[in-house]
Amino acid sequence: AQSVTQLDSQVPVFEEAPVELRCNYSSSVSVYLFWYVQYPNQGLQLLLKYLSGSTLVESINGFEAEFNKSQTSFHLRKPSVHISDTAEYFCAVGTENQGGKLIFGQGTELSVKP
Amino acid sequence: DAGVTQSPTHLIKTRGQHVTLRCSPISGHKSVSWYQQVLGQGPQFIFQYYEKEERGRGNFPDRFSARQFPNYSSELNVNALLLGDSALYLCASSLTGTEQYFGPGTRLTVT
Numbered sequence: 001a002q003s004v005t006q007l008d009s010q011v012p013v014f015e016e017a018p019v020e021l022r023c024n025y026s027s028s029v030s031v032y033l034f035w036y037v038q039y040p041n042q043g044l045q046l047l048l049k050y051l052s053g054s055t056l057v058e059s060i061n062g063f064e065a066e067f068n069k070s071q072t073s074f075h076l077r078k079p080s081v082h083i084s085d086t087a088e089y090f091c092a093v094g095t096e097n098q099g100g101k102l103i104f105g106q107g108t109e110l111s112v113k114p
Numbered sequence: 115d116a117g118v119t120q121s122p123t124h125l126i127k128t129r130g131q132h133v134t135l136r137c138s139p140i141s142g143h144k145s146v147s148w149y150q151q152v153l154g155q156g157p158q159f160i161f162q163y164y165e166k167e168e169r170g171r172g173n174f175p176d177r178f179s180a181r182q183f184p185n186y187s188s189e190l191n192v193n194a195l196l197l198g199d200s201a202l203y204l205c206a207s208s209l210t211g212t213e214q215y216f217g218p219g220t221r222l223t224v225t
Contacts, residue, residue, distance in 0.1 A: 004156075032212055043118075043204055044157070044216040051212065090156050100147055100211035101170045104156030 002027040002093050006105035014113050015083055021076040021108045023091030033074040034092040034102065035065055044090065050074065086112045116141070118207045118217030126223045127195050135190040135220045137205030143215075145169070145208040146188040148180055151219070152201045163188055164211050192222075200224045 149157035
C-alpha cells in the first residue's frame with residue numbers, strides 16, 4: 001500500500017522569502033506524484049506533476065518539485081513567495097495498478113506574511 | 115473549455131436522509147473520480163469510473179454508491195446519512211485516469 005507524509009502542517013514565511021514544503025511517500029511500486037493547491041472554500045488545482053522522465057518539474061507560477069527516488073521524496077520549492085501563494089498544499093501519489101486512486105497527504109498550510 | 119462542474123454547491127441534509135451529488139467532467143475526459151475531504155484533512159478516495167465501468171473503490175461503506183452515464187457525467191449517492199458524512203465532496207476528471215483535475219466541490223452538511 002502507498003502512503004504520503006507531509007512533514008509540516010503549517011509553514012509561515014515572509015513575502016519574497018524562499019519556501020520548501022516537504023513530502024515523503026511510501027510505495028513498493030513505481031509512482032506518479034502530484035502537488036495540488038487549495039484556496040479557501042475551493043476545489044484542488046493541479047500545481048505540478050511527475051509522471052516519468054525529468055525528475056525536476058516546474059509550474060508556470062515559479063514553483064518546482066524534484067522527484068528523489070532514493071529518498072522517496074517530492075518536495076515543493078519556490079525561491080520567492082507572494083502573498084497570493086497563501087493556501088493549503090497537498091502532495092498526492094498514484095500508481096498504475098491502483099484503479100486511479102490518488103492518496104493524499106494531510107496538507108501543509110502555507111501562510112505568507114507581508 | 116469549461117472545467118469540471120459539480121452541483122449543488124452546498125446542501126444541508128438530516129441524518130438518515132439520502133443525497134445525490136452530480137459531476138460533469140472536462141469535455142473529452144472519460145474518467146471521473148470521487149473524493150471526500152473532511153475539514154482539516156486531505157481528500158480520501160471513494161470511487162473511480164472509466165468508460166462507465168467502476169475502476170476503483172476506496173474504503174467506504176456500501177451506503178456510498180456511484181455511476182457514470184453515457185455522456186461521462188457521474189452521480190455519487192449516499193444513503194442513510196450520518197453526521198460523519200459532513201464533508202466537501204470533490205469530483206475529479208481525467209483523460210486516462212492518472213492526471214486528475216478537480217471541480218469546486220459540493221459542501222454537504224448533515225444535521
